[in-house]
Amino acid sequence: MNKPATIKDIAQRLNVSISTVSRSLRNAPDVNMETRQAVIALSEELNYQPNKLALSLRQKQTHTIGVIVPNLDYVLSTMVKGIDEVALEAGYTVMVCQSNESYGREILNTRRLLDSLVDGFIISVSSETKIVDHFKKIQHRGLPMVIFDRVTPDLTAPSVRLDNEEGGFLATEHLLEQGYKRIAILAGPVNLGVSNSRLEGYIKALKKHKIKKDDNLIIYCDFNQDYAYYATRELLAMKKRPDAIFTISDRMAIGAMLAIKEKGLKMPHDIGLVGFNNEPVVSLVTPQISSVDMPSFELGKAAAKLFIETMHNNEDMSHVEEVLRPRLYVRESSRRVMVKTGKGK
Amino acid sequence: MNKPATIKDIAQRLNVSISTVSRSLRNAPDVNMETRQAVIALSEELNYQPNKLALSLRQKQTHTIGVIVPNLDYVLSTMVKGIDEVALEAGYTVMVCQSNESYGREILNTRRLLDSLVDGFIISVSSETKIVDHFKKIQHRGLPMVIFDRVTPDLTAPSVRLDNEEGGFLATEHLLEQGYKRIAILAGPVNLGVSNSRLEGYIKALKKHKIKKDDNLIIYCDFNQDYAYYATRELLAMKKRPDAIFTISDRMAIGAMLAIKEKGLKMPHDIGLVGFNNEPVVSLVTPQISSVDMPSFELGKAAAKLFIETMHNNEDMSHVEEVLRPRLYVRESSRRVMVKTGKGK
DNA sequence: TTGTAGGCGTTATCAT
């Protein structure tokens, strides 16, 4: 039940004024060595910790970063870990809110964090979000904000993301090089930036290899194992079925895999499969699934670093755009011929 | 750049005193209808939000709960989601810190959260933690604290956990009923409570079925896929190798599975396997792995509810112990004969 | 070198 000590307590016990104590504790210039030492000694004895609320109230910063993420699955929780690491290092505390991919929830979270007087935001946008006024409100308040992973063109803010187009390109070109001809793509929700970019990469690779795009092989579906399963079933029921599938997430790759197995097709012989994210699960299933690696931890760290910079930098950083390069991990699900890229992790 | 409005702003614009505004906003009894309405109207127009720092400073509560977890893997992040849900509902904000299974980091997190003046704690203990003085400090401050999932006998605090012994019992008895005779267990780290309890359940089941315990079949190892893999290799190299393995986590079950496959043994025919937690991954691998379900989300919610109760309740709740019952999901890795328990999820 | 006083935004007590 012992209440934390305050500078007032220390001042009283030492018969000095509050300001002297305050000064001593923050080693201000004008203060007698002896009094200072006495203050420090006593403050340590009493286990003095400055009251953060009072501090924050006074200096109008909470040293807290509001982080909003659509969920806490493997990839995002790894990113958050990266953010946490860097933020802690820089003396910031992180407050994480999940929007559960819900637009309404995201607005709520933004408001809550704004009410909590966080010093700024690090954000990954929910898949449901089309209007971003709630985020603009943040900027309108003059608070720094960094977007990561899922960026959106509607927001002018510093951002960190993977080169998703490159990722889509890598995956698709790999399949082409393995001799697959009719490559389908399970792209994510239509409005989501990452989906589009990965799709762009897919199209680019086809173009480069002079394969003409077949819209029947481009399936938009939710970031979801079940959807991917059903979508794949339909793909495999086509007269001219695809001989390879690129899914823009591993979760979807799993769904596709289940449908492929159910149909009795063998990977990589009958059909090739490549996922995205390189989550641990891809090397646990049989066959192991090739996947484009998402450097989650690094990306999280980069986002936090960029935030700190934005924070300490008066210049306008809103056009800074950090792009990490993806790498493909080739595994059993798509390896038919000699391997050209990295293997395992 | 528009700074948030304060009651002072409102007071000035309305030519009334600060206290009148304050009263109007918190519909206190003594206040004129007209002035109140004027205040409310303006406060809405200015989008007034009370400053949480000032509030907290004044009333000495932050409405924030500090949550410390060893990691944010599937199980724990689901639990945190449960905590979050209930806390939000009750008007609390949650601050999550990961200890990364590190004792030192846990101490650091405790201190940070204490410094942040959280109103209390919801904690799951790191596997490395043997001394719990840092947690006792919390109680010493008079702050409520609830332990969940990984409880420890050294701490007298309200807790929520799974009946781990029952879980161990269920898994083991199931294997026995499937006709397995030599059942090995990959128990976790020795000091960890959950490990011991699940092991207790295992032993209890053996006793009940008059099988004598063989210490060579009890392997203590880290909560870790690789360790489990190597441990299983050794088990399978024994002269009289086990014909079933119960691992106290799914991660470990995966490790065991890899070793089993490598050895060329078939599940469930040659050897049975049961895991713990019932993570989604167990039904993605081949064969699908039987597992004791951990109701993570529910457990998280229960922990938060218990916290809120403890908070609002003056009585001593430190001996309240909520225990959730586990349930076994039988899958391919251990189903040899007629099924008696639930299937799928 | 040290102390006094005002303020951060809010609520609560006491007058008016």
Next chain:
DNA sequence: ATGATAACGCCTACAA
């Protein structure tokens, strides 16, 4: 019904 004022814990001119 309303207003002044002190207080929460801290910092910082300014005064001494």
